Amino acid sequence: MDLSLYEISLGLLEERGILEDVLAAEPEMDKSELRELLQGVLDVHEHLIPKIGAAIAAQPHDxxxxxxxxxxxxxxxxxxxxxxxxxxxxxxxTVLFFPGSYTHSTATGGSLDLFGLLHDDKYYRAFNILNYEV
Known part of the structure; x- marks a missing residue:
């Protein structure tokens, strides 16, 4: 099952009837205002994960x-x-296609480094699939 966070996000904005409003307002907004707006209307816990959960439940997958x-x-x-x-x-x-690198150390745990630049030292129950052979 392939789920695009981008496509899901656009779908959520369309379903809520605000996609056109967001696109129209975007040129006049500060980047920080746009980020806050989209983080609110695309809240991961309230909106994105339930949408992903519905997709997972609706389609058989391995x-x-x-x-x-x-x-x-x-x-x-x-x-x-x-x-x-x-x-x-x-x-x-779950396989996450990520534009960056995943690093892991026993001292600090795992980190996803977006675009190879932005370091995020959160713990992940994840591993680098490139280190495994099937």
Whole structure:
């Protein structure tokens, strides 16, 4: 199952009837105002995870592929998605396509470094799939 965070976000804005309003207002808004607006209307816990949960429940699958992380940054942060997704997508493996690197050390745990620049030292129950052979 392929789920794009970008496509899901656009769908949420359309469903709420505010996509056109957001697009019209965007040129006049400060970046920080736009970020706050989108973080609110696309709240991971309240809106995004329930939408992902509905998609997971509606379609049989063996693996969940999450993409679109770079397209929704900084409005949606990958660590928020992963932390909130644990209760929803607990029965099948999830693969996050991430434009950056995943580093792990025993001292600090895991970190997703977006675009290879933005370091996020949150703990993840994750591993780098490139380190495993099938």
């Amino acid at each position: 693996v969940i592929f999450l993409s679109g992380v770079g397209e929704v940054y900084p409005y949606i942060r990958s660590h928020n998605v992963l932390n909130n997704l644990q209760s929803t997508a607990k029965d099948k493996p």
